[in-house]
Amino acid sequence: MAGAGKKEVLILDYGTGNIQSLSYAFSRRGYTTVLSNNFDQIQAAERIIFPGVGAAKMAMQKLKENGLDLIIPGLTQPVLGICLGMQLMCRSSEEGDTTGLGIFDVDVRKFNCGVKVPCVGWNQLTEVKTSLFEGVHKQDYVYLIHSYYAPACEETIALTCYGTPYSAGLRKKNFFGVQFHPEKSGPVGEQILDNFLKLPTNDITS
Amino acid sequence: MTTKRIIPCLDIAEGRTVKGVNFKELRDAGDPVELAKYYSDSGADELVFLDISASQEKRKTLRSLVKQVAKAINIPFTVGGGISAVEDVKALLDSGADKVSINSSAVRNPELINELSSTFGRQCITVAIDAKQKLNQWEVYLMGGNKAAGLELFDWAREVEKRGAGEILFTSMDHDGTKIGFANEALARLSSQVNIPIIASGGAGNISHFLDAFTLGKADAALAASVFHFKEIEIADLKRAMKERGIAVRL
Numbered sequence: 001m002a003g004a005g006k007k008e009v010l011i012l013d014y015g016t017g018n019i020q021s022l023s024y025a026f027s028r029r030g031y032t033t034v035l036s037n038n039f040d041q042i043q044a045a046e047r048i049i050f051p052g053v054g055a056a057k058m059a060m061q062k063l064k065e066n067g068l069d070l071i072i073p074g075l076t077q078p079v080l081g082i083c084l085g086m087q088l089m090c091r092s093s094e095e096g097d098t099t100g101l102g103i104f105d106v107d108v109r110k111f112n113c114g115v116k117v118p119c120v121g122w123n124q125l126t127e128v129k130t131s132l133f134e135g136v137h138k139q140d141y142v143y144l145i146h147s148y149y150a151p152a153c154e155e156t157i158a159l160t161c162y163g164t165p166y167s168a169g170l171r172k173k174n175f176f177g178v179q180f181h182p183e184k185s186g187p188v189g190e191q192i193l194d195n196f197l198k199l200p201t202n203d204i205t206s
Numbered sequence: 207m208t209t210k211r212i213i214p215c216l217d218i219a220e221g222r223t224v225k226g227v228n229f230k231e232l233r234d235a236g237d238p239v240e241l242a243k244y245y246s247d248s249g250a251d252e253l254v255f256l257d258i259s260a261s262q263e264k265r266k267t268l269r270s271l272v273k274q275v276a277k278a279i280n281i282p283f284t285v286g287g288g289i290s291a292v293e294d295v296k297a298l299l300d301s302g303a304d305k306v307s308i309n310s311s312a313v314r315n316p317e318l319i320n321e322l323s324s325t326f327g328r329q330c331i332t333v334a335i336d337a338k339q340k341l342n343q344w345e346v347y348l349m350g351g352n353k354a355a356g357l358e359l360f361d362w363a364r365e366v367e368k369r370g371a372g373e374i375l376f377t378s379m380d381h382d383g384t385k386i387g388f389a390n391e392a393l394a395r396l397s398s399q400v401n402i403p404i405i406a407s408g409g410a411g412n413i414s415h416f417l418d419a420f421t422l423g424k425a426d427a428a429l430a431a432s433v434f435h436f437k438e439i440e441i442a443d444l445k446r447a448m449k450e451r452g453i454a455v456r457l
Contacts (some may be wrong), residue, residue, distance in 0.1 A: 018330075020302035025275045054327040114425065118329045118372050121208035121252055122456040141209070141456045142281055145304075145329045145372075162207060180255045184282045184304065186246075 003033045003100030009197070010045035013169030015060045016084070025183035025193060029174075037066045045075055046201045047103070050177075052084030056148070059084055068136035073101055078199040079175050080132075083160045086170060095148050104170045104177060106153040113163035118147045122179075125168055131170065132173060132176050132195050140188045142180035143166065149179065208435060209454040210420045211251035211427035212441055213405065214434040216241060218287070219259045239274045239390025245434070246279040249441045251456060253279070254307065254375075256288030260379075269301050273437035276302025284332055290315075295322055299330065307375055308346035309334040313355045313362075316369060323370025332405070333371040335362060337392075338379040344392055350432060351379050359392065360399055367400040374400065375429065377407040385433075393423030405429050413447045420453050 001084035009026050011019050013035040031050075036042060036092045050072070052059055072079070072089075082087045089101045093108035100108070111117045120139040125133075130151040142160070149166040152159060158169030158178070170177040176196070217224040222236045255275070265288050272285055273287055285298050286307030287404040295306050311321050314335050323333045336351050337344045337359040348412035355362075372394055376396055378389035388409045396404050403426035406419040410430035416439075419425045433439045448455040 018302075018304075018326075020273070020298045020300060021276050021304065024302060025280065027277075028280075053330070055324070115207075116401050116403055118402065120329065121207060121211050121372060121426070123208045127295060144208070145282075147329070182284070186280055191278060 001086055002107050004097045006046065007031050007047055007048050009033050010041070010042060011035045011049045011051055012068060012085075014060065016052050016054055016061070016197055019051050019102050021083050021181075022049060022051060022183045024084070025190070028156060029190070029197065031197065033140055037068060039067070039071055042068075042071060042075070047078060047197065047199070048075065048079045049087035050079055050081040050089065052082065052086075052088060054084065055096060056084060056087060056093040056098040056100075060088060060098050060100070063088065070103060073103055074110075076174055077201050078196065080196050081175070081177035082183075083179060083181060085177055087148060087150065089170070089175060093148060103172055103175050104150065104153070104155050105172075106155065106167070106170070108148045108150050110148050115163035118145060119149075119162045120145050121162045122185075123162060123168075125158050125160055126159070126165065130157045130168070130169075130171055131199060132171065132178075134191060134195050135191050136188055136195075141162070142182070142185040142188055144168075144180045147178060151175075168188060207454055207457045208426075209218055209251070210448065211405075212249070212416070212444060213252045213254055213427055213429040214245045214250050214441075215254040215256060215429050215431045217431065218255055218257045218268070218271065219420070220264050221271050224240060224258060226436070230330075239278050240275060242275050242283070243278050244335060245441070246281050249457070250281065252281060252427070253412060255281040255283060255285045255287075256307075257290070259326035261407045262288060270295055272298055272303050286332075286334060290323060290439060292316070292325055305332050305372070306331040307332040309336065309374065312349045312366065313346065313357065316365065319366055319371055320363045323372070328370045328372040331371055331373050332373045333366040334375040334377065335359065335366070336379055343453055347379060350422070360395065363396055363400050367402050373403045373405060373426075375405040375407055378409060379411030382407070384409055385415075387411065387415040388419040388425070389441040390418055390423035392421060393425050397424040397426075403427065410439075413444050416444055417451050417453065420448070421451070
């Protein structure tokens, strides 16, 4: 693949700010980040971060304006969706009745079980699997800040609980998603970013 | 469930920490970045930076400070002070802040809360409320406590929630600086009247004050400055005490 060994991560640019912390987190691990919405650059990138802050409907609209909704589902390199990025990779979101990219076969719902919303703070992972969570243990803490969640499903690779158990991590082939912010989750989050950087850049699509 | 959060607050003026801190571990205790790193390594769950510079002119250093902090730490942090427009928030979030806190500007222009919330998402908008009790009424103050806002605390809290605040940082001016404990009754009432997280501020003097704020006051997080800066309380000791008391805490 072009650009192999470059120690570079591409962050999808579709105008949803606040990617600075992510790019600092990667630079602490010796990686540079490039922010891009260019199709060729995206196709050629070794690893891709799909960030997202804000509201689902507006974010989805911006993805479409950039045409990114069409190319993301076809990517074959490791892709990591974070927070809203993960939610947009799901089938749909109750937030603004948004249709998602449908990579993960699950519908995102609003917390509605007698808990404060947004869910803000550190919570324990109750289940972890796959190489993304290598060296991370059940009961390790991650930082979450969100009002909508993906219920547990077949593609769940990490669970946490806030009134109800839900997906802290999802995976389908080369697509990974985490509801928490690894770049804000202390050493546990850094371990997860390191794991993502160690994933093989091909051959994980099966 | 999410754990109860411990949040040291750093007052900043012209890019330097204001309250004297006496840490022999730090080369330069006036350097907010070093202090932030120290707290992050000591187990703080979040940090708040409050810019108390006298003027917008002197606040210009804030953006580069936020960048340096974001480079150095891997826990979330909030920035407040002098924010009155969408562009102010954009500049801070683009520099790496996770959340912003607005206070007087929200009182003067409540619509700002809606605007910020719909632009950036409610999760990054904290509304700080300073209040003091007068004849059984909690009155909201602005301008750092100099001027009555003509608002009642609980009404205002419900309004900021409705307008899109993600969290409320409540400071009891009657308790602030006294070290007699947090305003637990008002905190508990706030928690029952709004459905967004409440951060308790003002009055921390010892470890049991924090425990009370979480149990009696039902606070989701507690913020303090001098007890941490002067090492009267070590975050590790505080968190151990929380755990012993059965309070959910990240250790």
